[in-house]
Amino acid sequence: MELTPLNRPEQTQRAEGLIFNKSRAGRRCTRFSLPDVPQAPAPDAKFLRHSACELPEVSELDVVRHFTNLSRLNFSVDTNFYPLGSCTMKYNPKFTEDISRLEGFCRLHPILPQLKGGALCVQGALEVLYETEQLLCEITGMDNFTMQPAAGAHGELTGVMLIAAYHRAKKRKRKYVIIPDSAHGTNPASAAIAGYEIINVPSNADGTMDLAALKEKLNEDVAAIMMTCPNTLGLFENQIDEIARLAHKVDALMYYDGANLNAILGHCRPGDLGFDVIHLNLHKTFATPHGGGGPGAGPVGVKNKLAEFLPVSRVKKDKDGTFTLDYAHPDSIGYLAHFYGNFLVIVKAYAYILYLGREGLIRTAQQAVLNANYILAKLKDHYDTAAARCMHECVLSAAPQTAHGVHALDIAKYLIDCGIHPPTIYFPLIVKEALMVEPTETESKETLDHFIDCMVRIARLAREDPATLKNAPLTTPVARLDETKAAREMNCASL
Amino acid sequence: MNIPDGLYFTKEHEWVKIEGTTAMAGITDYAQHALGDVTFVELPKKGQVLKQFQLMATIESVKAASDIYAPVSGTIVEINAELNSNPGLVNQDCYAKGWVAKVMLADPQETKNLLDPAAYKAYVEGL
Numbered sequence: 001m002e003l004t005p006l007n008r009p010e011q012t013q014r015a016e017g018l019i020f021n022k023s024r025a026g027r028r029c030t031r032f033s034l035p036d037v038p039q040a041p042a043p044d045a046k047f048l049r050h051s052a053c054e055l056p057e058v059s060e061l062d063v064v065r066h067f068t069n070l071s072r073l074n075f076s077v078d079t080n081f082y083p084l085g086s087c088t089m090k091y092n093p094k095f096t097e098d099i100s101r102l103e104g105f106c107r108l109h110p111i112l113p114q115l116k117g118g119a120l121c122v123q124g125a126l127e128v129l130y131e132t133e134q135l136l137c138e139i140t141g142m143d144n145f146t147m148q149p150a151a152g153a154h155g156e157l158t159g160v161m162l163i164a165a166y167h168r169a170k171k172r173k174r175k176y177v178i179i180p181d182s183a184h185g186t187n188p189a190s191a192a193i194a195g196y197e198i199i200n201v202p203s204n205a206d207g208t209m210d211l212a213a214l215k216e217k218l219n220e221d222v223a224a225i226m227m228t229c230p231n232t233l234g235l236f237e238n239q240i241d242e243i244a245r246l247a248h249k250v251d252a253l254m255y256y257d258g259a260n261l262n263a264i265l266g267h268c269r270p271g272d273l274g275f276d277v278i279h280l281n282l283h284k285t286f287a288t289p290h291g292g293g294g295p296g297a298g299p300v301g302v303k304n305k306l307a308e309f310l311p312v313s314r315v316k317k318d319k320d321g322t323f324t325l326d327y328a329h330p331d332s333i334g335y336l337a338h339f340y341g342n343f344l345v346i347v348k349a350y351a352y353i354l355y356l357g358r359e360g361l362i363r364t365a366q367q368a369v370l371n372a373n374y375i376l377a378k379l380k381d382h383y384d385t386a387a388a389r390c391m392h393e394c395v396l397s398a399a400p401q402t403a404h405g406v407h408a409l410d411i412a413k414y415l416i417d418c419g420i421h422p423p424t425i426y427f428p429l430i431v432k433e434a435l436m437v438e439p440t441e442t443e444s445k446e447t448l449d450h451f452i453d454c455m456v457r458i459a460r461l462a463r464e465d466p467a468t469l470k471n472a473p474l475t476t477p478v479a480r481l482d483e484t485k486a487a488r489e490m491n492c493a494s495l
Numbered sequence: 496m497n498i499p500d501g502l503y504f505t506k507e508h509e510w511v512k513i514e515g516t517t518a519m520a521g522i523t524d525y526a527q528h529a530l531g532d533v534t535f536v537e538l539p540k541k542g543q544v545l546k547q548f549q550l551m552a553t554i555e556s557v558k559a560a561s562d563i564y565a566p567v568s569g570t571i572v573e574i575n576a577e578l579n580s581n582p583g584l585v586n587q588d589c590y591a592k593g594w595v596a597k598v599m600l601a602d603p604q605e606t607k608n609l610l611d612p613a614a615y616k617a618y619v620e621g622l
Contacts, residue, residue, distance in 0.1 A: 185560070484583075487557055
């Protein structure tokens with residue numbers, strides 16, 4: 001297959017300078033007409049500014065060109081393949097944008113349902129919240145959901161706070177949260193912010209949780225075990241039944257990080273696996289925009305034993321089918337975010353779930369897993385691999401390439417020149433020179449083949465011409481950035 | 496891989512040098528190499544009392560953030576404040592200028608829980 005040619009000048013993107021550099025004294029977008037009402041006296045001199053306000057003085061065309069050129073430098077799922085592991089950068093179907101822009105959704109005032117009689121004016125919006133909760137309960141096997149958290153990590157914090165409320169209600173102090181060494185960094189961060197100390201449990205040779213190590217560390221001081229399943233190595237935690245049994249024996253709760261739910265959608269449910277609390281990322285699994293296109297949404301689901309602690313308000317369906325906001329939960333942990341979470345994001349996820357339906361969601365997981373395994377099978381002879389098979393993402397290791405001085409970072413940079421967003425690198429931490437690839441279900445075989453060809457070519461370049469990889473990227477507005485200098489000499493004020 | 500004589504090591508890749516009643520600690524050459532360019536070290540506080548293998552400091556690189564554990568129990572008597580302005584010392588000279596903290600030893604017997612250079616070398620080669 002023909003690979004994307006490199007270093008062709010017409011392919012090289014140009015940096016767009018600051019709009020301030022285009023400023024010329026006296027240049028204007030808009031000229032105001034003379035006032036047709038009497039001029040008001042100027043405010044007291046002490047309120048007037050004395051220095052120039054230093055806004056760029058530019059024409060409308062300058063502004064349009066500046067921002068249009070900037071927008072062309074955007075890299076997104078809409079422009080290129082984006083196999084960023086653990087982020088599920090699937091295509092966000094445009095019909096969900098249309099639906100979220102219906103006036104009945106996007107022009108609502110969020111305070112309306114809190115006013116007397118106001119709920120009757122927003123029945124459709126409340127129904128979307130209620131129905132989305134019901135659908136997520138069915139998909140995950142949980143009993144209740146809150147849609148409030150605004151992102152995944154926010155959901156994690158909410159979940160751990162619910163766990164803390166559960167133990168507090170039982171009048172006992174639990175000190176620790178157990179987290180495997182393959183976990184996302186947000187897990188220990190969320191648990192620590194909620195006041196827990198972290199106990200790290202290593203993975204076994206298969207890449208799943210080491211059960212013997214868990215048994216050693218699990219006791220009645222442990223509040224919860226936080227797990228991701230499949231884990232960040234792309235492996236299903238095949239001892240999950242036993243882990244949940246051990247946890248529940250000491251009434252420690254099981255927390256499910258929903259980052260990788262895409263792999264098991266419709267095939268098994270965290271609630272049935274023994275999990276008590278779960279957060280989802282609508283911006284991953286349920287195809288709402290991710291990254292700069294957000295905002296995110298991180299709903300949290302719980303089993304009934306935790307329902308009384310969920311944030312308020314909750315949406316209630318009365319016997320006559322009317323939806324109202326329900327604040328009558330005295331044991332609630334309170335508000336976690338403004339109003340009802342990122343409502344229009346929830347609308348998009350609702351539309352996506354209904355559009356795919358049960359069968360569509362099942363096929364989503366199958367295709368996501370198939371795509372990742374196809375990449376793994378095609379690349380396993382060129383890179384080290386964490387496991388022979390995987391779920392929705394595969395972890396490659398550039399350890400063999402380090403013999404030629406080539407690191408995961410160099411491979412990531414060269415992929416940019418191939419028109420591909422780099423995979424997640426140096427994560428999970430337990431894999432040396434990790435490259436974590438998550439193709440998602442929305443990519444075609446041709447796209448996957450292009451990626452595979454690029455990766456095979458990179459493995460060859462590592463042996464024959466490592467300097468080419470070391471010098472990448474060449475097609476971007478700026479060449480290789482000095483990431484160390486950027487981190488060590490952070491100077492935000494000069495931006 | 497530089498593994499100097501006269502030091503003790505942990506499986507978490509810290510080193511410690513016992514000098515009478517105090518111990519100087521840092522991270523090993525293996526650790527600094529695996530981390531890549533170090534960008535920040537969150538140092539312990541003077542006077543802080545730590546148990547062996549308890550969290551002592553946090554280190555960040557362009558790749559990851561990692562914990563540094565106390566190789567021995569004791570009280571922090573000195574920290575390498577130089578790392579605040581120049582964290583790269585950990586990469587350049589991890590066994591000398593890149594040290595992290597000095598601990599007043601609580602129990603000299605604890606070295607039995609640590610690895611000697613030969614044992615650490617064998618451990619690292621097995622990774």
